[in-house]
Amino acid sequence: MNNSYENSFLSKSIFTTQNIVLANIGWAVLALLYFLLFSAKVPGADGIESRAEWYVIGTNIFEALAYLAASILCLRNWLSPQIVSGRNVWLLIGLGMLSYFVGGIIFGYTEIVLKDEPDVSVGDIFFVLSYLLLGAGMILAVASRRINLEKWQWLIVLAIAVFGSLLAWWISMQQETPSELLVAILNWFYVVSDVVLLIIATTLLLAFWGGRVSQSWRMIAAAAFSLYIADMWFKYAQGPNYQSGEILEVFWVFSGVLFGMGAILEYDASLRRTRRTSGRKRA
Template sequence: MSSSYNNSYRSKSLFTNQNIVLLSIGWAVLALLYYLLFGAKVPGADGVESRAEWYVIGTNIFEALAYLGAGILCLRNWRSPQIVSSRNIWLAIGVGMLSYFLGGIFFGYTEIILKQEPDISIGDVFFVLTYLSVGAGMILAVTSRRINLEKWQWLIVLAIGLFGSLLAWWISMQQGTSKEMLVVIVNWFYVISDVVLLILATTMLLAFWGGRVAQSWRMIAAAAFSLYIADMWFKYAQGPNYQSGDILEVFWVFSGVLFGIGAVLEHDASLSRTRRERGRKRV
């Protein structure tokens, strides 16, 4: 009985919020080193330069585990009655993270196992669900707090939104247009969604500035920025010679890690607040 209790206690103490944050940061650093050290293209038997298949598999693993971990941590917040923010916010973001995890699995399977690069695949169903869910969660987070930005702060939101829109539009025009209507609709959905998340992230960053509880939302905002960078690079790099594993794609891993860290910081701040309230009641 005592041995079972000790093992359970050690297991719980190992996965403290602080340790989870350190593990997440370590995962991001390992991913960056992996991309930097092994991402170079090497000439193949036919003389065409390409990245090793084991490297591409590794990038998929780094990305998948980042989003799987973020989804689990967000759903932990959803299940916690002590969480400061609305639990629906974390449910939406958690569903989005798990959807991105599944989308990445299908995308990797299509690219690595089937050796195909279709314009639309079943993975896109989960990616679309990701944007809808994460967007809904971020909108709920912003609207749940009274937005009282200064004029110069609204100008920053406007400037970043305008820049992000122009960049996304320019990259989309560079790639040309597909003849398939479904492909066009999905591609523009991604572009618009990226810009919307960028605007929400900027608003969130300015609205939640300051305070311990706000730390979590700064991480969520940074995660949305990272997602935008990776998505824009992916869209820009797409073409007949595109191969997965470019260095800027590490921002997909960063995005998943930052969403997870944001969930952990929110959980930790909620527990601290609950302890303080109980201490006051006892006094």
């Protein structure tokens, strides 16, 4: 009985909102330091500069654990009946994070273990699924709230949409047109999805600004921006000499961390709201 109580108390004392947020921030800082300190290319036996394999493995671990943790935190929100933004919103986002985690594992296995870099792989199935799920979850969040933005706020959304679209278009024009139809379709799907998520995230950020859960959706918006930066860099850097592990790819880790922080902040805000409501009823 005492052991059960002590374990329960220890669990509750460790997994507090503050500790989880600090753990996420710590993971992001460690990832940034890792990328900054060890991303330099070194000459190999053949004279060609490349990054150490252990470094590439490390970048995959940082990214994978960030998205796995985010999926767990988002699905915890789905299981909570008190969640403010709606359980289905977090179910979709959580499944999107989980799909991105699986896609990253497959991508890393193909690159590191199989020593192959195909234009299309099984991992793309999960990446496509993650974008669809994330988009659906964020659209559902917008639909569940009355959008009544000021004119200047709509101008911000329009400006970011134009800038994001032009940058994506410019980067796409710098690349060679893929000869395979499926590769071309996937490339444009990822580009369009990144821009759409960017627009939805901006709208959500402005719509929830100053509300009960504004902090959580600021994190979600920042996560979408980070995903956009990492994806655009990846597309820009693609070529015969591309190697994984460039500095800007740390934004993939940031994106997973920020999605997780958004989930935990919403969970905490929802619990606080429930306690205040129940307190008024008792009074």
